[in-house]
Amino acid sequence: MKMKNRVTEIFNIKVPFIQGPMNALTNPEFIAAVSEAGGLGIMGPNAGNAKVSRSPIETTERMRVEIKKIKQLTDKPFASTIMVSDDISYVTYIVDMLIEEQVPVVLINGLLDKALFDKLKSHQIKIIFRPLTPTIQNAQAAEQMGADVFVATGFDEGGTVPERVIGTFSIVPMIADAINIPVIAAGGIGDVRGVRAAIQLGAEGVYVGSLLIPTIENPAAENVKQYIVDSNAEDLILFRTLPAYYRSLPGKLAKELEAMDQEGASREEIAQHMGAGRNMRLGMVKGDTENGYVSVGTGISPIKEIRSVQAVIDDLMQDFVEYNSKNP
Known part of the structure; x- marks a missing residue:
C-alpha cells in the first residue's frame, strides 16, 4: 500500500x-x-x-x-x-x-x-x-x-x-x-x-x-471519557431532530428524546426539547450525562x-x- x-x-x-x-x-x-x-x-x-x-x-x-x-x-x-x-x-x-x-x-x-x-x-x-x-x-x-x-x-x-x-x-x-x-x-x-x-x-x-x-x-469531563470507554456502539440511542438525526449514549434526556421520536413528535418538538449545543455542553463538558447528552459516533467500540x-x-x-x- x-x-x-x-x-x-x-x-x-x-x-x-x-x-x-x-x-x-x-x-x-x-x-x-x-x-x-x-x-x-x-x-x-x-x-x-x-x-x-x-x-x-x-x-x-x-x-x-x-x-x-x-x-x-x-x-x-x-x-x-x-x-x-x-x-x-x-x-x-x-x-x-x-x-x-x-x-x-x-x-x-x-x-x-x-x-x-x-x-x-x-x-x-x-x-x-x-x-x-x-x-x-x-x-x-x-x-x-x-x-x-x-x-x-x-x-x-x-x-x-x-x-x-x-x-x-x-x-x-x-x-x-x-x-x-x-x-x-x-x-x-x-x-x-x-x-x-x-x-x-x-x-x-x-x-x-x-x-x-x-x-x-481533551476538555471533556472525566466521567464522560470513562463513559465512552465503558460503552460500545450497541449502547447508542438514535433519534430524529433538526436538521436530521442525532445519537447519544443513554441518559435521562437521551431516553426522553428517543421516546418522543417513537411517539411521533415532530423534529421541531424534539429539537426544542433537545436544547442543541447547550445540553451537549452540559453533558459532555460539565459531565451531567442525565440532563445533558453525550453524542458520539458508532466507532467507539474499540476504545478501551x-x-x-x-x-x-x-x-x-x-x-x-x-x-x-x-x-x-
Missing part, C-alpha cells in the same frame, strides 16, 4: 489525520496536541470558551485570542472552522480575522460560496470542505470552486448526523469516484482497521472526532482506555508513521 498521499503534502503535516473541531470539546491545548502529534488540529468557533456568544464581533475576537494561544503552543499547521450562520456577518468577520492571523487552513461546513472560496485562495489559505450530507453534486461543486480536500461523512458519525442513511464505507468510494481532489473519510473510524479500510476504498486520510474525546488532553492524543494518532496512523520512518 502506498502510504504517501496528497493530504500530507497539501497541509504540510506528517500524517493524514484531521481532527474534527467538536466546538466546545476543543481548546488550544488539545488542538496543539493534535498538530504536534503530526495531524491537523482544528479549532471550533467556541473552542476554549465557557459560554457561547451570539455576537459575530465577540465570537470573532474570542477566536482570535484562542488562535494566538495555539500559536504559542505549536508551530505546526492547524486549521479553524468558519461558522456558517444565517447572519452573513459571522462569515465576513471570521474570514477577515483568519486572513489577518495567517491561519493556513480553514474548514468550511456546507457553505458553497465562490466569492468566499476565491477570497481564501487569494491569500493562499487551504480549504477543507465538509457538507452535512455529502453528495456527488456538492462534492463536484466544491472541487470546481477550489476546495483542496473534501470530507465524505457517513451516517456513522457523532454530532449532527447526515440526512441520508448511507454508511461511511459506502459514501467514501462513491465520492472518491466522482472527484479528483483528495477525499477524507469521516464517521465511525475507531482504530487502524478503519483507517486501512478507508484508504482501500479511496480515501486519502481520516477525519476523527469521537475517538479523541476520551484523551488526556483513556489515552494521550499522541497515542491515538500513532495507533491510527501506524502505517504512515512506518512509511515516513523508512522514507524521510
Whole structure:
C-alpha cells in the first residue's frame, strides 16, 4: 500500500489525520496536541470558551485570542472552522480575522460560496470542505470552486448526523469516484482497521472526532471519557431532530428524546426539547450525562482506555508513521 498521499503534502503535516473541531470539546491545548502529534488540529468557533456568544464581533475576537494561544503552543499547521450562520456577518468577520492571523487552513461546513472560496485562495489559505450530507453534486461543486480536500461523512458519525442513511464505507468510494481532489473519510473510524479500510476504498486520510474525546488532553469531563470507554456502539440511542438525526449514549434526556421520536413528535418538538449545543455542553463538558447528552459516533467500540492524543494518532496512523520512518 502506498502510504504517501496528497493530504500530507497539501497541509504540510506528517500524517493524514484531521481532527474534527467538536466546538466546545476543543481548546488550544488539545488542538496543539493534535498538530504536534503530526495531524491537523482544528479549532471550533467556541473552542476554549465557557459560554457561547451570539455576537459575530465577540465570537470573532474570542477566536482570535484562542488562535494566538495555539500559536504559542505549536508551530505546526492547524486549521479553524468558519461558522456558517444565517447572519452573513459571522462569515465576513471570521474570514477577515483568519486572513489577518495567517491561519493556513480553514474548514468550511456546507457553505458553497465562490466569492468566499476565491477570497481564501487569494491569500493562499487551504480549504477543507465538509457538507452535512455529502453528495456527488456538492462534492463536484466544491472541487470546481477550489476546495483542496473534501470530507465524505457517513451516517456513522457523532454530532449532527447526515440526512441520508448511507454508511461511511459506502459514501467514501462513491465520492472518491466522482472527484479528483483528495477525499477524507469521516464517521465511525475507531482504530487502524478503519483507517486501512478507508484508504482501500479511496480515501486519502481520516477525519476523527469521537475517538479523541476520551484523551488526556481533551476538555471533556472525566466521567464522560470513562463513559465512552465503558460503552460500545450497541449502547447508542438514535433519534430524529433538526436538521436530521442525532445519537447519544443513554441518559435521562437521551431516553426522553428517543421516546418522543417513537411517539411521533415532530423534529421541531424534539429539537426544542433537545436544547442543541447547550445540553451537549452540559453533558459532555460539565459531565451531567442525565440532563445533558453525550453524542458520539458508532466507532467507539474499540476504545478501551483513556489515552494521550499522541497515542491515538500513532495507533491510527501506524502505517504512515512506518512509511515516513523508512522514507524521510
